[in-house]
Each structure stands twice: as C-alpha cells, then as structure tokens.
Amino acid sequence: MKKQDVIKVIQILKEYYPEATCSLDFKTPFQMLVAVMLSAQCTDERVNKITPNLFEEYGTPEAICSMELSELEKIIHPCGFYKNKAKNIKATASVIMKEYNGVVPNTMEELMKLPGVGRKSANVVMLEAFNSPQGIAVDTHAKRISNKLGLSKESDPEKIEQDLLRVIPKEYYYDVNHLLIWHGRNICVARKPKCTECPICMYCKNVERF
Numbered sequence: 763m764k765k766q767d768v769i770k771v772i773q774i775l776k777e778y779y780p781e782a783t784c785s786l787d788f789k790t791p792f793q794m795l796v797a798v799m800l801s802a803q804c805t806d807e808r809v810n811k812i813t814p815n816l817f818e819e820y821g822t823p824e825a826i827c828s829m830e831l832s833e834l835e836k837i838i839h840p841c842g843f844y845k846n847k848a849k850n851i852k853a854t855a856s857v858i859m860k861e862y863n864g865v866v867p868n869t870m871e872e873l874m875k876l877p878g879v880g881r882k883s884a885n886v887v888m889l890e891a892f893n894s895p896q897g898i899a900v901d902t903h904a905k906r907i908s909n910k911l912g913l914s915k916e917s918d919p920e921k922i923e924q925d926l927l928r929v930i931p932k933e934y935y936y937d938v939n940h941l942l943i944w945h946g947r948n949i950c951v952a953r954k955p956k957c958t959e960c961p962i963c964m965y966c967k968n969v970e971r972f
Contacts, residue, residue, distance in 0.1 A: 775961065782937075788813070804842050808841060820834070831852055854876045882901065895932075901946075926938070
C-alpha cells in the first residue's frame with residue numbers, strides 16, 4: 763500500500779472512531795504499566811475490574827514492594843497467568859524503587875529492561891503514560907488488520923511494527939495505536955469480520971473471502 767493510501771485509511775478510521783482512546787483505566791505511569799502487564803492474554807474490560815481494588819491500596823511501586831506475593835496473586839487471579847504476572851509486577855516495582863527512585867522510566871530502552879515488559883508494553887506506556895508514542899503496539903488486532911490491508915506479510919509483532927513504521931508517518935503514531943485496536947474490536951473481528959460495514963474495505967486484500 764502506498765503511503766498516501768495508508769494516510770487515507772487512517773483519516774477514514776479517525777472519522778469513524780472519533781472517540782478512540784486507551785481502554786485501560788489508570789491515574790499514574792506506574793498504574794498504566796501495571797495495567798498493561800495485566801492485560802497480556804486478558805481483556806482490558808477484565809483488567810479494569812481488577813485494578814481499582816489493587817490500586818486503592820497498592821497503586822505505587824513502594825506499596826507493591828511491601829505486599830506479599832500471595833496477596834498480589836489473589837487480587838489479580840482473574841486476569842490469568844497470575845503467578846507469572848504477579849512475579850513480574852513485584853520485580854518491576856522493586857527495580858523502579860531501587861534504580862529509578864520510585865519513578866517509572868520514560869524511555870523505550872529503560873522500560874524494556876523491566877521484568878515482564880516487552881516492546882509492545884513499552885510502546886503502550888510511552889503513548890498513554892507519557893504522551894510520547896515511539897512506535898506502534900502490535901497486538902492481535904493490529905496484526906490481523908495489517909495483514910489484511912497488505913501492510914505487512916509478517917507474523918512476528920516486531921517485524922510487523924517495522925513494516926508499519928516504514929509507511930506510517932510519525933505524526934500518525936498516536937492515532938494508529940488506538941484506531942487499529944478499535945477497528946479490530948468493532949468491525950474487523952477475528953472470527954466473523956463485518957466487511958459490509960467496514961469503512962476501509964476498499965483497501966482490504968482479503969475482503970472478497972467473506
């Protein structure tokens with residue numbers, strides 16, 4: 763797809779989803795970081811049901827460090843993979859306290875060094891917590907739509923992101939991060955995409971299959 767067509771797709775989606783924003787609830791960069799870690803293999807809706815109870819008493823790195831691992835596991839259990847997530851959240855809180863004086867680092871490089879934080883999560887934190895998008899967080903929705911539009915033939919999220927960054931101007935990073943997720947949740951759903959309702963179906967390489 764040509765760069766001008768990609769920009770047109772973004773503009774169409776922006777008009778279609780004027781309310782597209784982050785679906786995770788948070789008040790601080792640390793809460794955003796924890797919410798993103800909990801969202802792995804879990805819906806944002808479920809995460810948002812868990813975090814109010816967690817953040818009310820344990821909304822800071824210091825508080826997380828002070829709580830028992832078993833208590834954290836109990837609270838986040840509904841999010842799935844709770845043992846691994848709890849371990850990483852505790853470890854991340856500890857690193858932030860010891861190496862960053864309790865302040866979440868605000869660079870991709872530093873974020874990706876935190877336990878359990880990969881490039882996708884770091885992208886989300888940079889975008890939502892620091893309003894400084896550095897790339898495009900490729901989740902299952904972004905992957906599916908990128909493949910359908912012919913923006914990337916890759917299956918690996920990091921390779922897909924690199925393909926996207928080659929054709930999407932930086933000034934559109936903020937919008938794209940939200941729009942691909944919203945479109946994937948509402949129209950270009952995995953099992954039965956609503957192609958007849960899709961505002962960008964004319965750009966889709968796979969629309970004829972449905």
